[in-house]
Amino acid sequence: MKKIGVAIIGLGPASQPHSRSLLDLSDRVEVCWAASRSSERADAYAQQFPFRTTTDIEAAIDDPAVEAVLVLTPPSSHLEVSQRCLSAGKHVLVEKPLELTLERAERLVEAARTSGRRFGVVLQHRFRPASLRLRQALTSDELGTVQAAFLSVPWWRPQSYYDEPGRGTLARDGGGVLLTQAIHSLDLFRSLVGVSGVIAADVRTTDLHRMETEDYVAALLRLGNGAPGTLMTTTAAYPGYPERIEIIGTKGFASLIGGALRMSFLDGREETVEAEGKTGSGASIMDFPHDAHRAVIVDFIDAITEDRQPLVSGEEALASQRLVQTVLTSGTSSLQKASLSAAEPGPSATGAEAPQGMAR
Known part of the structure; x- marks a missing residue:
């Protein structure tokens, strides 16, 4: 060859x-x-x-x-x-x-x-063995019709990470946690269950970081088939925990935590796929095996030799970046409204609980 x-x-x-x-x-x-x-x-x-x-x-x-x-x-x-x-x-x-x-x-x-x-994009979470098995279970109807899905990325980055020149800025990174860290999990989530709309979002920077862009995003989503979905991503969850995708189907429940998958079926069957290693969720950002990167490159080489599109094509990556932009735009609008509400006299002035969604 x-x-x-x-x-x-x-x-x-x-x-x-x-x-x-x-x-x-x-x-x-x-x-x-x-x-x-x-x-x-x-x-x-x-x-x-x-x-x-x-x-x-x-x-x-x-x-x-x-x-x-x-x-x-x-x-x-x-x-x-x-x-x-x-x-x-x-x-x-x-x-x-x-x-x-x-x-x-x-x-x-x-x-x-x-x-x-040929043009491919490095979104390697799609190539983990557990991700591939979960996709197979969804496409073969083993889990049935998706009823709801949840994505959580509770990662951690210390302030020293953002103190490096350009980190967490629009000029260098283009965004915060959603585009820079959570894009891998968001892309995998979107490719598995689809996202047809963003109902509401909250985008903000917590007190744990000094940075230009966001370190926390939460959103309510509409999945590809119309079912509800939720999203939470952050780099303020010390010391950092593996990302999690959970899917409720009419025939079973799937939980993908980092690179480990567990599926529980209504007929009593259980199936697990063990993780191949860590995911870089903490301060050591490169603390993960390179198996998935190797799989991305293998697919890219195969795409060249077979004259086909890579599995993660430019169009696929663009769809995920459009979703990032939609979430951020929705969250910015919500945050601006919350900030205006916070300036008005309300229950919080008397020590009562602040209205839900109010900005800090």
């Missing part, structure tokens, strides 16, 4: 699980370049991995031996870097999220669509 030439662009923390995966896949890929504009990052990376490094990103992209590029740079550069790769005729696998804003994300997906190249 002919090996596919690959270049890695961006050698920050996100490059770690990808690089370990590429080492595992040495029988299928040839890493031609690992590139970063920072010589310090390139040097540090070279101490960990055997791939050839460079600070000349243009040369790495233009190398005729490179057929595919992993774009692992900050989200604010995804559009320009990916467009450059696509225009050079390269297939592209880009880290989440697609881009800082929905408008730039849409431009990126359109560029990929018209390029004729």
Whole structure:
């Protein structure tokens, strides 16, 4: 089997699980370049991995031996870097999220669509064994008709995380917990049960963090089949706990906690799928196995060789980012209304319980 030439662009923390995966896949890929504009990052990376490094990103992209590029740079550069790769005729696998804003994300997906190249997005939670089994149970009607579903992401990030330049800002990250941390779980949740609408949302920053964007989001959702859904995501839940998706069906109940699945069926059967490791829910953000990242890359390679779309295509990732934007927009409106209410005399002034939903 002919090996596919690959270049890695961006050698920050996100490059770690990808690089370990590429080492595992040495029988299928040839890493031609690992590139970063920072010589310090390139040097540090070279101490960990055997791939050839460079600070000349243009040369790495233009190398005729490179057929595919992993774009692992900050989200604010995804559009320009990916467009450059696509225009050079390269297939592209880009880290989440697609881009800082929905408008730039849409431009990126359109560029990929018209390029004729394969374009995938790293939303690896879909590739965990437990996630795959849960999807199978839903599509094969083992759980019956979905009646309700719940998504919870009770993660933790210390203030030192947000003290790093650009962390938690619109300029660098494009958003807070929903776009930066919870996007993986939200994407998996949406792909499993669908989301047709956002009924109400609350978006805010807790007193545990000093940051520009939100560290807490709650929402009431309408699922794809019209059933109710709820969402809660935060990076203020010390010390951080695995994300959880729970689904009530007419034939059983499924609970996906981190990478572990438990299904209880009304006929008395029980089924479990054990987790493969931690999920990076606490202060050690890269504390998770790279198995799912490897599966993403395998699917991307297969998409190139089989001339098909990757399982997480640009359109799929765009649908999840549109949902993020809808939730945030709904929550911002709700928070503004709550702030206006808080300025008016009310029961809280006498020590009585504040009205539900009032901003702090």
